[in-house]
Amino acid sequence: MTVDPSANFRTRVEQALGDDNLRTALDRATSRLRGKRTTAVAAIDLERLRDEARAIREHSIRRLPEMLEQLERNLIANGCQVHWAETGTEATDIINAIARQHGVRRAVKSKSMTTEEIRLNEALGQEGVAVVETDLGEYIIQLADEPPSHITAPVLHKRAEDIAELFQRELGMHPTTDPTEICAAARRQLRGEFLAAELGISGCNFAIAETGTICIVTNEGNGRMVTSMAPVYVALLGIEKIVPRVEDAILLWQAVARSATGQETTVYFSMSSGPRGPGQVDGPREMHVVLLDNGRTRILERGYADALLCVRCGACLNSCPIYREIGGHAYGETAYSGPIGAVVTPLLADNPATFRELPYASSLCGVCREVCPVKIDLPRLLLDLRHNLTQLKASPRYERTAVRAFARAAERPRTYQRLSRIVRWFMRLLPQNQDGDVSKLPPPLSAWTRSRVFPKPATPGFRELWRARGTQDTTSGDG
Numbered sequence: 001m002t003v004d005p006s007a008n009f010r011t012r013v014e015q016a017l018g019d020d021n022l023r024t025a026l027d028r029a030t031s032r033l034r035g036k037r038t039t040a041v042a043a044i045d046l047e048r049l050r051d052e053a054r055a056i057r058e059h060s061i062r063r064l065p066e067m068l069e070q071l072e073r074n075l076i077a078n079g080c081q082v083h084w085a086e087t088g089t090e091a092t093d094i095i096n097a098i099a100r101q102h103g104v105r106r107a108v109k110s111k112s113m114t115t116e117e118i119r120l121n122e123a124l125g126q127e128g129v130a131v132v133e134t135d136l137g138e139y140i141i142q143l144a145d146e147p148p149s150h151i152t153a154p155v156l157h158k159r160a161e162d163i164a165e166l167f168q169r170e171l172g173m174h175p176t177t178d179p180t181e182i183c184a185a186a187r188r189q190l191r192g193e194f195l196a197a198e199l200g201i202s203g204c205n206f207a208i209a210e211t212g213t214i215c216i217v218t219n220e221g222n223g224r225m226v227t228s229m230a231p232v233y234v235a236l237l238g239i240e241k242i243v244p245r246v247e248d249a250i251l252l253w254q255a256v257a258r259s260a261t262g263q264e265t266t267v268y269f270s271m272s273s274g275p276r277g278p279g280q281v282d283g284p285r286e287m288h289v290v291l292l293d294n295g296r297t298r299i300l301e302r303g304y305a306d307a308l309l310c311v312r313c314g315a316c317l318n319s320c321p322i323y324r325e326i327g328g329h330a331y332g333e334t335a336y337s338g339p340i341g342a343v344v345t346p347l348l349a350d351n352p353a354t355f356r357e358l359p360y361a362s363s364l365c366g367v368c369r370e371v372c373p374v375k376i377d378l379p380r381l382l383l384d385l386r387h388n389l390t391q392l393k394a395s396p397r398y399e400r401t402a403v404r405a406f407a408r409a410a411e412r413p414r415t416y417q418r419l420s421r422i423v424r425w426f427m428r429l430l431p432q433n434q435d436g437d438v439s440k441l442p443p444p445l446s447a448w449t450r451s452r453v454f455p456k457p458a459t460p461g462f463r464e465l466w467r468a469r470g471t472q473d474t475t476s477g478d479g
């Protein structure tokens with residue numbers, strides 16, 4: 001991995017843009033996923049599905065407190081143990097305590113961005129619990145010791161050639177890029193892990209309030225083994241994952257599958273409603289559900305309820321011209337990248353200014369809004385965040401001073417005119433290309449011309465055009 005998530009934003013972006021293999025991997029994967037989505041949605045009344053999906057999510061978030069109480073009641077009635085975690089640390093403490101209580105040393109996990117959000121693997125590792133990822137993509141990046149770079153396709157930043165090399169190095173496999181062979185090799189390794197694990201951990205795609213059911217959608221069947229084979233099962237979910245009824249979960253499942261991977265539905269839809277009952281031959285003996293806030297109610301309080309409608313399909317990432325160039329790691333130390341990541345990462349943080357660059361990692365072209373299955377107006381949210389960050393004075397002091405100085409000059413036409421003349425004169429002294437555009441600005445503006453030119457001032461300028469137009473209008477009026 002060439003991108004160092006702990007480096008500053010500019011460095012991360014430069015590292016990503018300088019990695020040809022990463023750019024190839026991103027281009028291949030996002031093009032394939034976009035193509036599959038386009039075909040899948042062409043076959044249905046997409047607008048209707050999006051309207052219905054959004055209505056379900058809006059209803060769920062509007063009635064969040066009462067539905068969470070209903071979910072808790074029904075989970076307990078089903079025999080589950082329910083835990084509430086206000087922060088990520090509280091959630092990891094709860095899960096560590098469960099592991100300690102059962103003497104757990106080995107755990108298996110299905111793909112879950114919420115566990116990435118709270119860095120659960122690290123927290124369990126510190127307690128001596130080895131967690132093995134069982135989703136193929138997650139398994140690959142665990143072997144590579146890298147974080148995921150996409151909400152639904154964690155290994156999207158790697159080419160098939162990179163994965164083949166990794167399997168050769170880590171598992172002693174013969175060189176091949178055949179996905180079936182790679183998958184079979186991973187399966188052979190994971191089978192033993194499923195059998196040996198004392199704890200299964202999953203995230204949750206939808207939590208059904210009326211039945212107290214945790215649903216996860218997968219394509220590999222690993223989710224079902226994680227939730228049913230180990231004696232103890234823990235489901236971790238953000239409180240926004242709730243839906244009222246079974247049919248709502250089914251409808252959202254279709255919206256997610258078509259948007260994420262271009263499938264009508266995913267291969268598996270696993271529903272867990274409680275531990276193994278009397279007379280049942282399989283399932284966990286104990287089932288725990290951890291309901292995580294970790295900044296979600298703060299998102300509501302900050303007026304960004306729309307961000308909680310997200311069903312984590314990843315379609316906005318696949319279509320975003322910025323994500324497609326830089327990939328997920330360039331967004332920094334966050335589980336969520338792309339347009340939705342640029343919104344929720346600062347909002348989930350105690351101090352949104354920590355991630356102040358992310359809302360600017362967007363051209364605001366609007367394609368993310370067009371593909372979102374729940375019609376989240378992401379460009380609007382990004383603009384609102386930029387506005388809030390400005391109010392918080394999150395941008396660097398020099399930037400604020402420059403904008404203030406510009407605003408002052410722009411309010412005084414004579415000063416502005418004089419300054420414009422000085423700038424024009426100064427620009428003539430700078431290196432130019434054959435079109436007369438400035439090819440190299442001096443520091444601190446040099447970053448601009450590192451990858452583009454600074455266009456020469458237009459001639460005639462706006463003032464001349466305006467004056468000429470005024471003359472013409474007067475002339476025609478006279479005529």
Ligand code: SF4
Pocket residue numbers: 151259309310311312313314315316317340368371372373374375376
């Ligand atoms: S914002 Fe919309 S498109 Fe993006 S991941 Fe969430 S649901 Fe999917």
